[in-house]
Amino acid sequence: MKIGIAREIKPQEGRVALLPRHVRELVDRGHQVFVEHNAGTLSLADDAEYIEAGATISDTAEELYRNAQLIVKVKEILEPEFVYLRSEHIIFTNIHAALDKKQLDVLLASKCLAISAENTHQFGSPNCTLAGEVGALEAIRMTLAQNGGTGRHFMAHFGEAAAKAVVMGLGNVGRGALRTLVPLGIEVVALDIWEGARKSVMMDYHGSKVIVEDIARLEDYVYDADMIINCVLWPKEREDHLIRREMLGRLKKNACIVDISCDTGGAVETSRATSWEDPVYTVDGIRHFCVDNIPGSVPVTASAGYGEALLPKIIEIAEKGAVQAIRDNIWLARGLTCIDGELILQEAGIYQKRDYTPLEQWLGRH
Numbered sequence: 265m266k267i268g269i270a271r272e273i274k275p276q277e278g279r280v281a282l283l284p285r286h287v288r289e290l291v292d293r294g295h296q297v298f299v300e301h302n303a304g305t306l307s308l309a310d311d312a313e314y315i316e317a318g319a320t321i322s323d324t325a326e327e328l329y330r331n332a333q334l335i336v337k338v339k340e341i342l343e344p345e346f347v348y349l350r351s352e353h354i355i356f357t358n359i360h361a362a363l364d365k366k367q368l369d370v371l372l373a374s375k376c377l378a379i380s381a382e383n384t385h386q387f388g389s390p391n392c393t394l395a396g397e398v399g400a401l402e403a404i405r406m407t408l409a410q411n412g413g414t415g416r417h418f419m420a421h422f423g424e425a426a427a428k429a430v431v432m433g434l435g436n437v438g439r440g441a442l443r444t445l446v447p448l449g450i451e452v453v454a455l456d457i458w459e460g461a462r463k464s465v466m467m468d469y470h471g472s473k474v475i476v477e478d479i480a481r482l483e484d485y486v487y488d489a490d491m492i493i494n495c496v497l498w499p500k501e502r503e504d505h506l507i508r509r510e511m512l513g514r515l516k517k518n519a520c521i522v523d524i525s526c527d528t529g530g531a532v533e534t535s536r537a538t539s540w541e542d543p544v545y546t547v548d549g550i551r552h553f554c555v556d557n558i559p560g561s562v563p564v565t566a567s568a569g570y571g572e573a574l575l576p577k578i579i580e581i582a583e584k585g586a587v588q589a590i591r592d593n594i595w596l597a598r599g600l601t602c603i604d605g606e607l608i609l610q611e612a613g614i615y616q617k618r619d620y621t622p623l624e625q626w627l628g629r630h
């Protein structure tokens with residue numbers, strides 16, 4: 265198959281979908297790989313290394329999309345890329361279709377086959393862990409006085425307690441956040457709705473000062489926190505919130521919210537996605553950090569993890585064809601977003617109130 269690796273154009277996004285070592289494996293298997301000029305530069309993989317691995321460099325995005333059938337990316341398809349989409353394309357990237365009606369309209373109109381990579385990870389995306397680790401670091405930076413924070417140190421000293429963090433959601437992202445916070449000495453309250461996640465954190469941090477509770481106890485802790493870190497996977501169709509706007513006025517003065525999930529109107533009512541160029545905004549005196557591509561800030565590490573996770577699925581698609589690969593691999597099927605103008609991804613159908621074909625029904629036909 266002809267596989268294309270596009271250069272990311274989102275601001276401050278340094279990741280690339282596959283590194284040269286991943287490309288070599290595809291080339292060794294007989295596939296033709298095209299890499300857009302400078303796609304790997306910020307991940308410390310230059311064009312010469314891709315050529316060495318057997319790839320052909322495409323000078324422009326237009327050329328890449330013209331040369332390749334399977335287009336692999338990290339972030340969603342952005343407006344300047346819309347014009348390149350054709351019905352022959354298989355698009356495999358983090359689409360986040362439910363929240364992006366414009367992109368979904370274009371994918372459907374192009375009649376391409378699109379797979380949302382974020383839904384295909386059986387063991388969680390390795391980049392989610394990085395998002396939690398880096399996001400927590402941002403929360404710590406935001407507690408520093410010169411950044412408008414509460415000014416409480418992240419370690420206990422001179423009789424003063426360490427800064428307090430409330431972490432909501434203890435999945436891949438939440439546990440990443442704990443990995444940054446706990447060793448530094450921050451007092452952490454870790455909350456989740458699911459007992460399994462809570463038990464697993466209790467085991468990991470047995471003997472440490474982490475308090476693990478049901479999310480129902482949120483209001484017992486949140487008003488005393490210096491930083492609140494949201495890592496909940498919020499169902500798109502839910503209309504309620506864990507942190508409602510009226511609660512902001514009751515939070516500790518100069519506390520901050522780092523919303524790693526960053527769903528507009530999600531678990532935090534006042535959240536909307538931001539970028540690394542302008543990461544923080546303030547509502548009712550509370551600073552919100554809601555960058556939606558946090559791992560893009562550690563591209564060297566993140567690209568390695570992303571490539572490892574995607575490579576087996578790319579091989580499956582390239583060797584069987586996309587439809588057969590989707591039939592054979594339920595994790596790929598979970599990411600099927602649209603094909604030939606037909607919407608399959610249930611969460612996008614429900615959230616955008618548009619017609620969709622349930623996955624089981626589509627699989628029954630193919």
Ligand SMILES: NC(=O)c1ccc[n+]([C@@H]2O[C@H](COP(=O)([O-])OP(=O)(O)OC[C@H]3O[C@@H](n4cnc5c(N)ncnc54)[C@H](O)[C@@H]3O)[C@@H](O)[C@H]2O)c1
Pocket residue numbers: 388389391392395432433434435436437438455456457458461479495496497498523524525526554555556557558559
């Ligand atoms: N900003 C970024 O750069 C970035 C990067 C990666 C992931 N994310 C986002 O982070 C979020 C979390 O991802 P993840 O991989 O950790 O998901 P996950 O499924 O591993 O974990 C989500 C956790 O949320 C818990 N949860 C669900 N509903 C809850 C509720 N009502 N109250 C409390 N807990 C609840 C679940 O039990 C689970 O433990 C996702 O929305 C993902 O898109 C953002």
